[in-house]
Amino acid sequence: RKFPEISDWEDLQCTINNRQSNQSYETSIYNSKTFLVSEIQPQEFLCPYEKHCFALCKCCDFFACDCRMKCSEGCDCYHDQTWSNNIIACGKRGHQSVPEFIPMDATSVYLDGNDLSGPEVLNDNLFIGRKSLESLFLNSSHVVSISNETFKGLSDLVALHLEHNVLAQLSGGEFLELTSLEHLHLHNNKLVYIASDTFSSLKNLKTLTLQNNLLTDFPVWMVIESPSINKLSISGNTWTCKCDFVKKVQSTMIEHKERVQVTDSTNLKCSGDDDYQFAQ
Numbered sequence: 001r002k003f004p005e006i007s008d009w010e011d012l013q014c015t016i017n018n019r020q021s022n023q024s025y026e027t028s029i030y031n032s033k034t035f036l037v038s039e040i041q042p043q044e045f046l047c048p049y050e051k052h053c054f055a056l057c058k059c060c061d062f063f064a065c066d067c068r069m070k071c072s073e074g075c076d077c078y079h080d081q082t083w084s085n086n087i088i089a090c091g092k093r094g095h096q097s098v099p100e101f102i103p104m105d106a107t108s109v110y111l112d113g114n115d116l117s118g119p120e121v122l123n124d125n126l127f128i129g130r131k132s133l134e135s136l137f138l139n140s141s142h143v144v145s146i147s148n149e150t151f152k153g154l155s156d157l158v159a160l161h162l163e164h165n166v167l168a169q170l171s172g173g174e175f176l177e178l179t180s181l182e183h184l185h186l187h188n189n190k191l192v193y194i195a196s197d198t199f200s201s202l203k204n205l206k207t208l209t210l211q212n213n214l215l216t217d218f219p220v221w222m223v224i225e226s227p228s229i230n231k232l233s234i235s236g237n238t239w240t241c242k243c244d245f246v247k248k249v250q251s252t253m254i255e256h257k258e259r260v261q262v263t264d265s266t267n268l269k270c271s272g273d274d275d276y277q278f279a280q
Contacts, residue, residue, distance in 0.1 A: 012037040043085055046078040052103075072099035090114070091137065098126050108135040112161065117142035124149035133157055139185065140164040148173035159183040163209065169193040176201050183207040187233065194218045204228050211264055212236035216271075217245055221252035224260050235264035241272030 006012070015034045052069045071077035075090040088106045090099055092113035098121070102109060109130075116122060116138065124147055127133065133154055143165035151157065157178050163185040172195030175181065181202050191213035199205060205228050210218075215237040223229055239245070253262055262268070 010036070010038055014040075043080045043082070046080055046085065046087065049077050049079055052079070069103035069105070070101040071103075072101040075099055077103070086132070097121055102127070102130065104129050105132045106130055107132050108137075109133060110137045112137040112139045112141055114141045117144055117166075119144055122146050122150045125152055126150060128153040130154060131156060135159045135161075137161045138165070142166060144168075146174050148176065151175065152177050154178055156180050159185075161185045162189070164188045166190050170198045171195055172198045174198065178202060180204055185209045187211045187213070189213050191215055196222060199223055199226070202226075202228075207231045209233045210237070214238055216240050217242075220249050224252045224256050224262075229260055231261050231263060233263045235267040235269070239268075239270040241270040246270055 013034050014037050049069075050071050069077075069086075071088070072090070074093045074095060075088055078087045078089070079085065083105065084107070086103060086105055086107045088102055088109045091110040095111065095114040096116065096118065098111065098116070109127075122138070122143060122145070127136070127150075130153065134156060136151075136154070136157060136159070139161040140163075143162065145167065146162075148171070151160070151174070154177060158180055160175075160178065160181060160183070164187075167186070167189040169192060175184070175198065179201070182204050184199075184202070184205060184207065187209040188211075191210070192215070194210075194215065196219050199208065200222070205226065208223060208229065208231075211233040213236070215234075217240050220232075220234055223232060239249075253260075253265065
């Protein structure tokens with residue numbers, strides 16, 4: 001009664017730059033799409049912000065405050081109406097370190113396409129306190145190494161993108177804190193060594209990408225036997241042709257083929273005196 005009726009509400013359209021939440025700046029292209037306004041969910045409307053403090057916050061005059069949010073220089077920050085989606089977009093901005101002010105309740109952080117090549121750039125406790133963070137994009141940023149404390153505190157993280165970097169080894173403790181992780185992307189790195197227990201703590205891991213690295217004898221069967229995994233990619237490595245290794249990988253793939261999809265199994269080869277194709 002207070003406002004006029006919109007008689008053509010069902011036909012009302014809007015055009016937005018659509019981007020999937022699981023895409024990085026490096027791989028995604030913003031596509032203009034037209035939607036019916038009546039079909040768009042409230043959480044899909046995002047608004048930019050520079051700083052914000054919740055109404056019930058008791059310490060907003062201090063930077064060391066969990067409920068004070070400031071968007072770092074060189075980033076764009078967006079939120080939905082309820083602040084359940086809080087997206088920090090710092091991709092392809094020339095950052096050489098993780099920005100200082102990442103809001104405590106950020107849900108997605110995009111740091112892909114930067115230059116994080118320093119040996120201690122991704123050091124300890126960078127993301128501590130970001131308990132709402134679900135997606136973290138560090139891909140295509142020349143990352144050389146990560147520590148056992150880099151991802152400390154990210155207990156709700158679901159997707160971690162580390163692909164297209166220059167990681168050479170994983171010692172085993174890097175992902176211990178990521179108890180909710182479902183998707184881990186490590187393809188197109190320089191991985192020579194992965195400790196056998198590196199993924200054992202990831203009880204919810206569904207997707208693991210290891211293709212196009214330099215692995216030779218990592219016990220892939222330990223990943224395949226994990227009850228949560230359902231998608232794995234491992235081709236493009238320098239796998240050994242030792243009989244015990246090849247047979248173990250083959251038998252485990254066959255045993256779990258109904259549950260685990262090795263997406264690149266037809267391209268899976270080992271390197272020795274004669275190249276051998278696993279799928280044969």
